[in-house]
Amino acid sequence: MPGTFFYGSIGAIFDGLLVGSLYGLMALGLTLIYRVTKIPNFAYAEYITYGGYAAAATAGLAAGFKGAAIGALFAILVAAAIALASDELGFKPLWRRGASSLHLLVASIGIGLVLRYGLLGAIVLFFSTRYLEASTPQRSVALVQLGGIVSITSAHVLAVSAAVVLAVGLWFMFTRTRIGKAMRATASNPTLARISGINIFAVRRITWLIAGGLAGLAGFTYAYYNFVNPESGWLMLLWIFAAATMGGFTFLGALISGIILGLAEQYISFLAQYFVGTGAQYSPIIALAAMFIVLLFKPEGVIRMEALAVRRA
Secondary structure, three states, X not given: OHHHHHHHHHHHHHHHHHHHHHHHHHHHHHHXXXXXXXXXXXXXXXXXXXXXXXXXXOHHHOOHHHHHHHHXXXXXXXXXXXXXXXXXXXXXXXXXXXXOHHHHHHXXXXXXXXXXXHHHHHHHHHHOHHHOOEOOOOOOOEEEEEOOXXXXXXXXXXXXXXXXHHHHHHHHHHHHOHHHHHHHHHHHOHXXXXXXXXXXXXXXXXXXXXXXXXXXXXHHHHHOOOOEOOOHHHHHHHHHHHHHHHOOOOHHHHHHHHHHHHHHHHHHHHHXXXXXXXXXXXXXXXXXXXXXXXXXHOOOOOOOOOHHHHHHO
């Protein structure tokens, strides 16, 4: 039916904006870590999971906006603490011993496994197995209904607005502030930055705290409208790296690439379901294909919106 196809297309576009903004939001912290420390951090997925669980754990403390604010704050604090601890106890000692990016990548996989099946598993078992899957109360409410099929919810507003505001804020911080310039100097040449009077260890801690807080906020946003389980962040890692890679590991690029991925995934899945009858289980192919094409033909990323701003700063 034409009406069903039309409203289905509109719904796929809005769902694409939702999940694409979430991909972009999740990729921001990963991008910051890579820009400053050169670590392709697979353990970043677990910071998102911890943020989601923290949001779910505090969901019942209050209702409405106050409850959401408490959940977001707790998610940010928990994920930031986990991120900083993973660097202080894992990545930094290896880095000081001269570990390469490849060594740190392998270490990040191990740290991620410890966080996912070790610490998080112990927490889940302590509270009993019924917390293996957690959810917040249904704070996501419908704001607009189109044709009785398409529903624009508060989750759409939260994901899109948070992703845009934070991406622009990170871009401004990285290119226009003293701490951003210190981060860039540390990333470029840590030894020279230290000789120049920059406390590279303080810069590193600030980087991990901000990145962890971003992951926690992404976990809260995910838990705002979906269930959380110990592998929630891990299952999102492909799209996170795809968005960051397509965006050339820049903040604005990661946001735009995440939205492009989300729109492509949702709309192509809708067309496949409508015309062929296949489900959404094949959607990872889209992210894999996008990452493969970018790495093959333009490994520096298809979107480098910050390059000119950095040169002018």
